[in-house]
Amino acid sequence: MSDGDSGSTLQAQGAVEFGPEEATGEEMAGEGASSMEHQQAEDAMVRALELTKIYVTGPAEVLVLDRLNLTVRRGELIAIVGASGAGKSTLLNVLGGLDRPTGGRVLVQGFDISKLGEVDLARFRNEMVGFIFQFHHLLPEFTALENVMMPLLIRGVRRSTAADRARAVLEAVGLGSRIRHRPAELSGGEQQRVALARALVGAPRLLLADEPTGNLDRRTGERMFALLQQLHERNELTSIIATHNERLAARCDRVLRLENGQLSETPR
Ligand SMILES: Nc1ncnc2c1ncn2[C@@H]1O[C@H](COP(=O)(O)OP(=O)(O)OP(=O)(O)O)[C@@H](O)[C@H]1O
Numbered sequence: 464m465s466d467g468d469s470g471s472t473l474q475a476q477g478a479v480e481f482g483p484e485e486a487t488g489e490e491m492a493g494e495g496a497s498s499m500e501h502q503q504a505e506d507a508m509v510r511a512l513e514l515t516k517i518y519v520t521g522p523a524e525v526l527v528l529d530r531l532n533l534t535v536r537r538g539e540l541i542a543i544v545g546a547s548g549a550g551k552s553t554l555l556n557v558l559g560g561l562d563r564p565t566g567g568r569v570l571v572q573g574f575d576i577s578k579l580g581e582v583d584l585a586r587f588r589n590e591m592v593g594f595i596f597q598f599h600h601l602l603p604e605f606t607a608l609e610n611v612m613m614p615l616l617i618r619g620v621r622r623s624t625a626a627d628r629a630r631a632v633l634e635a636v637g638l639g640s641r642i643r644h645r646p647a648e649l650s651g652g653e654q655q656r657v658a659l660a661r662a663l664v665g666a667p668r669l670l671l672a673d674e675p676t677g678n679l680d681r682r683t684g685e686r687m688f689a690l691l692q693q694l695h696e697r698n699e700l701t702s703i704i705a706t707h708n709e710r711l712a713a714r715c716d717r718v719l720r721l722e723n724g725q726l727s728e729t730p731r
């Protein structure tokens with residue numbers, strides 16, 4: 464792993480606070496921003512600036528994100544819709560620091576995550592971001608409780624404390640009676656709720672949910688979405704949800720359509 468010098472230095476100081484940095488003002492000035500735009504940038508939880516992602520597979524190149532721009536304000540619940548293969552998962556992965564862009568930048572609370580080395584980027588994900596993956600990626604050999612404890616254990620939280628917190632979050636998603644079950648012993652909807660609990664246990668600021676209601680029947684999907692909405696509000700999160708479900712998307716604060724590598728606001 465190459466975390467680079469900056470990473471180790473920041474770690475050594477224990478000082479990577481993923482908050483605004485001085486460069487923000489500079490780059491806004493560089494963009495010739497008006498004071499109103501500047502204010503919007505300050506309120507922003509997430510900004511993507513000219514974000515580009517190209518996948519290279521053998522001789523073929525796929526341009527998935529094409530100088531995409533996005534500003535998500537604190538507390539917003541945003542839906543990203545678009546055809547299969549449009550790049551929704553790619554966008555969430557890049558915004559959450561799971562994948563690096565080919566070009567452009569991602570600012571989270573004004574903090575440029577593209578500058579982080581691997582170690583700090585991992586810490587950023589662990590502390591700031593809750594992910595719900597398209598294929599929820601629960602660890603099959605662990606119980607629901609252990610799966611939810613995992614982000615805290617990675618962070619070095621004591622086992623007993625991690626278990627207490629994980630139990631509380633599982634109760635909050637209605638799974639208090641299933642904590643000893645392994646994923647294979649849970650229904651699809653229950654597995655999605657474990658994934659939601661795991662995403663929230665570390666008290667993230669940003670929730671990125673990739674098809675959180677995919678593979679669920681209509682009613683279970685509705686319930687999952689309502690739960691997500693409720694926890695979004697209760698935890699004062701900023702949430703970005705990729706979904707094919709236009710009906711649920713319409714209940715978000717804004718719906719953005721990803722097409723040809725760019726986002727456009729869909730009229731309400
Ligand atoms: N690791 C990869 N290597 C090469 N190409 C990739 C990779 N991941 C995704 N792609 C390609 O990038 C495009 C966007 O994929 P992505 O998974 O982001 O789409 P999506 O909008 O999430 O689709 P879906 O709605 O089906 O989940 C697709 O054409 C896909 O084939």
Ligand SMILES: [Mg+2]
Binds near residue numbers: 551552553597
């Ligand atoms: Mg996807």
